[in-house]
Amino acid sequence: MQTVMTQxxxxxxxxxxxxxxxxxxxxxxxxxxSCSFKxxxxxxxxxxxxxSVENQPKPVKRHEARPVxxxxxxxxxxxxxxxxxxxxxxxxxxxxxxxxxxxxxLLSKDNGPIKRGGRTNLNAQRALDTIVVGRISQMTDPSxxxxxxxxxxRAPFGRVLSAKQLPFKVADGKLVxxxxxxxxxxxxxxxxxDMSIGALSTRAWEAVAMAVGYLNEKYHIPVRMSSGExxxxxxxxxxxxxxxxxxxxxxxxxxxxxxxxxxxHMVTDPAGILIKIGQGAKPGDGGLxxxxxxxxxxxxxxxxxxxxxxxxxxxxxxxxIEESVQKMHLSMNAAFGFRVPVAIKCAASATSVSVYNxxxxxxxxxxxxxxxxxxxxxxxAANEVSLDHTGHPVVSKIRDCYLAAVKQGLQGQIPLYGxxxxxxxxxxxxxxxxxxxxxxxxxxxxxxxxxLLGCIGNEQGRCNSCNTGKxxxxxxxxxxxxxxxxxxxxxxxxxxxxxxxxxKELKKLMAPIGNSSLPxxxxxxxxxxxxxxxxxxxxxxxC
Amino acid sequence: MCRIGxxxxxxxxxxxxxxxxxxxxxxxxxxxxxxxxxxxxxxxxANYKDKPLLSLACTQRGEQLVEDYMDAHNFVQLAxxxxxxxxxxxxxxxxxxxxIFRNYDYPEDAATMTKEQKEDLLLDTRLALRKLLDEAGExxxxxxxxxxLTLKEIGDPxxxxxxxxxxxxxxxxxxxxxxxxxxxxxxxxxxxxxxHPFFLQGYTLCANGENTFYTKNKEFQKSLHRGYIGxxxxxxxxxxxxxxxxxxxxxxxxYYKHVITPLPFEEIAERPDKEVxxxxxxxxxxxxxxxxxxxxxxxxxxxxxxxxxSKKFRPVVxxxxxxxxxxxxxxxxxxxxxxxxxxxxxLYPNEREIVLIDNDLEVSRCKx
Numbered sequence: 001m002q003t004v005m006t007q008x009x010x011x012x013x014x015x016x017x018x019x020x021x022x023x024x025x026x027x028x029x030x031x032x033x034s035c036s037f038k039x040x041x042x043x044x045x046x047x048x049x050x051x052s053v054e055n056q057p058k059p060v061k062r063h064e065a066r067p068v069x070x071x072x073x074x075x076x077x078x079x080x081x082x083x084x085x086x087x088x089x090x091x092x093x094x095x096x097x098x099x100x101x102x103x104x105x106l107l108s109k110d111n112g113p114i115k116r117g118g119r120t121n122l123n124a125q126r127a128l129d130t131i132v133v134g135r136i137s138q139m140t141d142p143s144x145x146x147x148x149x150x151x152x153x154r155a156p157f158g159r160v161l162s163a164k165q166l167p168f169k170v171a172d173g174k175l176v177x178x179x180x181x182x183x184x185x186x187x188x189x190x191x192x193x194d195m196s197i198g199a200l201s202t203r204a205w206e207a208v209a210m211a212v213g214y215l216n217e218k219y220h221i222p223v224r225m226s227s228g229e230x231x232x233x234x235x236x237x238x239x240x241x242x243x244x245x246x247x248x249x250x251x252x253x254x255x256x257x258x259x260x261x262x263x264x265h266m267v268t269d270p271a272g273i274l275i276k277i278g279q280g281a282k283p284g285d286g287g288l289x290x291x292x293x294x295x296x297x298x299x300x301x302x303x304x305x306x307x308x309x310x311x312x313x314x315x316x317x318x319x320x321i322e323e324s325v326q327k328m329h330l331s332m333n334a335a336f337g338f339r340v341p342v343a344i345k346c347a348a349s350a351t352s353v354s355v356y357n358x359x360x361x362x363x364x365x366x367x368x369x370x371x372x373x374x375x376x377x378x379x380x381a382a383n384e385v386s387l388d389h390t391g392h393p394v395v396s397k398i399r400d401c402y403l404a405a406v407k408q409g410l411q412g413q414i415p416l417y418g419x420x421x422x423x424x425x426x427x428x429x430x431x432x433x434x435x436x437x438x439x440x441x442x443x444x445x446x447x448x449x450x451x452l453l454g455c456i457g458n459e460q461g462r463c464n465s466c467n468t469g470k471x472x473x474x475x476x477x478x479x480x481x482x483x484x485x486x487x488x489x490x491x492x493x494x495x496x497x498x499x500x501x502x503x504k505e506l507k508k509l510m511a512p513i514g515n516s517s518l519p520x521x522x523x524x525x526x527x528x529x530x531x532x533x534x535x536x537x538x539x540x541x542x543c
Numbered sequence: 544m545c546r547i548g549x550x551x552x553x554x555x556x557x558x559x560x561x562x563x564x565x566x567x568x569x570x571x572x573x574x575x576x577x578x579x580x581x582x583x584x585x586x587x588x589a590n591y592k593d594k595p596l597l598s599l600a601c602t603q604r605g606e607q608l609v610e611d612y613m614d615a616h617n618f619v620q621l622a623x624x625x626x627x628x629x630x631x632x633x634x635x636x637x638x639x640x641x642x643i644f645r646n647y648d649y650p651e652d653a654a655t656m657t658k659e660q661k662e663d664l665l666l667d668t669r670l671a672l673r674k675l676l677d678e679a680g681e682x683x684x685x686x687x688x689x690x691x692l693t694l695k696e697i698g699d700p701x702x703x704x705x706x707x708x709x710x711x712x713x714x715x716x717x718x719x720x721x722x723x724x725x726x727x728x729x730x731x732x733x734x735x736x737x738x739h740p741f742f743l744q745g746y747t748l749c750a751n752g753e754n755t756f757y758t759k760n761k762e763f764q765k766s767l768h769r770g771y772i773g774x775x776x777x778x779x780x781x782x783x784x785x786x787x788x789x790x791x792x793x794x795x796x797x798y799y800k801h802v803i804t805p806l807p808f809e810e811i812a813e814r815p816d817k818e819v820x821x822x823x824x825x826x827x828x829x830x831x832x833x834x835x836x837x838x839x840x841x842x843x844x845x846x847x848x849x850x851x852x853s854k855k856f857r858p859v860v861x862x863x864x865x866x867x868x869x870x871x872x873x874x875x876x877x878x879x880x881x882x883x884x885x886x887x888x889x890l891y892p893n894e895r896e897i898v899l900i901d902n903d904l905e906v907s908r909c910k911x
Contacts, residue, residue: 019667029570041651100790134735137753137755140753141752141753141834141835141856142856144834146623149854151810152807153807156825158830160825160826160828161822161825161826162826163787163792163823163826163827164791164792165826166822166823168794168822168828170793170794170795173795173797174795174819175795175816175819175823177818177819177822183737184821184825185819186808199597233646373804392826406762406763406766407766409763409765409766409767411762411763411829412825412826412828412829473577490738498580514753514835515753515755515756515831515833516833516836516853516854517805517831519834520759520828521758521759521762522758522759522760523831524757
């Protein structure tokens with residue numbers, strides 16, 4: 001018998017251990033068949049058993065070779081804790097259990113940096129949860145009735161001019177426009193953000209897109225969706241529904257070959273263009289689509305061969321904010337005849353205020369929105385070191401940018417949208433409300449949408465395998481067998497229902513502060529139970 | 544909630560009438576002060592209508608500071624009225640040592656100034672005096688403008704009137720326009736500057752109700768104009784916005800209503816002027832008010848107006864006779880001063896209109 005070697009990987013080195021109850025197992029094989037990571041296998045063990053096979057009890061002790069479910073001790077095919085085995089088991093015989101003694105991160109560096117999807121697992125602290133809506137209308141003014149009053153749930157998306165810059169003349173006691181103003185769309189303050197076809201399965205992307213269509217057409221809630229950097233189906237580009245979509249361009253320009261070719265055939269303008277400079281989950285990293293996920297349809301839509309698709313971490317040829325404004329903003333504005341707002345998305349950074357100041361001062365008035373993406377944003381694939389050790393929380397950054405604009409009297413001229421961790425604890429409406437009070441015009445979110453579709457990833461290291469192409473829920477995979485697990489219609493309905501509740505909950509928060517339009521900049525409505533947070537954000541500390 | 548009122552008359556009236564308009568409404572306020580702005584003056588200021596009138600409450604040293612400043616800046620004193628107060632014991636008033644109402648002639652170099660330059664000179668002078676008095680802690684300057692007088696004090700309005708002999712109807716103070724309020728507003732600190740009506744470059748305004756967008760309004764207005772200072776009361780924001788829209792942007796008055804209470808998006812979409820209305824809503828989103836408020840204002844051309852918040856949370860009524868129009872939070876005030884008016888002509892402005900009273904007392908309702 002060979003001596004065990006200390007460097008051998010054991011199950012106890014892995015982040016999850018399988019809790020298997022052979023006495024409950026019927027050997028149906030469902031768990032093994034459904035584990036997309038091949039983290040469990042069927043094996044044979046010699047077991048001590050007491051059996052009785054007669055009509056009357058006649059126990060006999062035997063040594064028997066028995067088929068069992070075993071965990072694979074591997075640093076590549078390891079259990080991610082997704083729990084699909086538990087979900088599929090008819091007999092509650094198996095489930096993953098978190099292993100506090102895991103050495104996985106330490107041991108997995110043989111092939112370069114560890115890659116994974118999901119969110120940061122180290123910095124999931126929530127400043128928003130120390131903040132409550134504390135300015136309640138109590139006798140000073142009537143609070144509103146969320147069910148009875150009407151609310152104006154619209155946020156601007158596009159470059160807003162100062163009143164003195166508006167090209168008006170007075171004729172017959174009325175103001176008459178005499179010139180062009182930049183396009184501004186009034187949209188719902190919740191943007192579905194930036195998950196590409198490729199990062200998501202086509203079915204998952206379609207489910208999100210269907211929800212957007214339904215919310216707009218049926219409920220007249222003007223939610224907008226950003227395509228992500230991966231192009232869009234040509235049929236959608238050439239349809240009337242394009243007006244609900246913000247097309248993203250990032251450093252890889254993926255998908256833009258088809259978009260440009262579709263432009264002469266577009267029957268309506270897109271809702272906007274979003275230039276992605278960086279992503280909160282992984283600043284310094286560009287987009288990353290591992291080869292495993294570059295299926296045939298992804299190759300077609302992006303116009304690329306089957307290979308790992310890495311967008312450069314920066315836009316080649318852009319070296320300053322001014323250049324970005326002159327080159328990308330101007331060209332994207334010109335491409336759509338200055339009819340479509342062009343916004344920019346950056347990872348939150350210690351430098352965000354400088355960027356925002358420069359955009360506010362740009363002489364062309366062509367930046368239609370500043371999207372700040374915080375460290376708690378999600379991603380389909382990134383280096384773990386980027387996910388866990390780079391980034392900047394979004395809450396104070398939105399506040400800093402807003403106050404920088406206030407100082408110059410420019411607040412509201414370039415709408416601020418904040419994202420990264422919105423809805424992380426389940427209530428996106430509360431997060432959105434607080435972000436707006438601190439100065440955001442709206443929020444953008446992605447992760448909780450796929451969680452509504454069925455994603456079970458979390459910030460405690462569960463699953464986070466979006467990069468592998470083996471998403472057990474069929475959301476972040478292009479494997480047709482896995483993708484079939486996702487019911488598009490039910491997924492879309494789940495998102496629609498969530499947004500309808502989001503809308504009601506937002507009103508429930510607006511009503512007690514006595515406002516029927518969005519509380520942008522109403523920091524007086526917030527109080528914090530954390531002195532440091534209160535001081536940092538300039539809101540009242542309460543205890 | 545405080546009550547507000549105003550009178551516009553063809554014949555000059557005395558402050559006691561404004562007091563009689565306000566006092567029946569006392570259930571709605573705490574009688575903690577009295578403030579009024581009189582415009583289109585008669586009585587002792589009748590002959591100086593084109594000369595700026597300084598309204599001041601100060602100490603003796605404050606008076607000296609003001610005098611030195613005005614001398615140094617070549618303002619020439621013309622007429623002056625320093626009320627001799629009735630100091631009978633038991634009056635509820637937190638009086639300042641001196642109340643000075645003084646007409647000045649412009650400095651010589653003002654002869655070549657445009658109207659705008661003169662307006663700026665008066666504003667800058669008032670702001671400088673205010674700074675001077677604030678830093679020294681020696682007094683308050685309320686207005687410095689031709690044909691405008693401001694009186695504000697903390698205490699019981701009846702006693703304040705006694706103190707200044709306003710019940711005597713002695714003909715000293717008379718005006719064709721008075722805006723008044725009987726509460727030392729505010730929900731914040733008791734500061735004389737916080738009492739409405741407020742005055743800025745020909746615009747007088749008082750308002751009631753909580754300005755729930757106070758923080759937004761204030762943060763925006765601070766960088767809009769040097770005259771937008773203080774913010775001791777959240778209602779000052781309404782005046783600043785009126786001044787900004789009408790005086791700075793020079794937009795027709797109706798757009799004031801569009802700025803403070805914009806139409807819902809669904810309604811804007813149906814309007815032929817939707818492009819303009821959307822642009823306004825975008826650019827001046829920070830000047831929206833969204834709480835319960837009624838506004839009464841007087842414009843530089845002496846027209847008087849009133850309007851309400853978009854949900855009509857605060858009441859206001861306009862009553863009229865041939866010689867007088869009065870605006871009041873409650874109808875009981877009108878019943879006191881104009882009992883014989885035709886009540887069927889009373890106007891209860893709705894949430895979408897500005898009611899405007901011109902100098903012939905023609906009342907027009909302008910729909911937003």
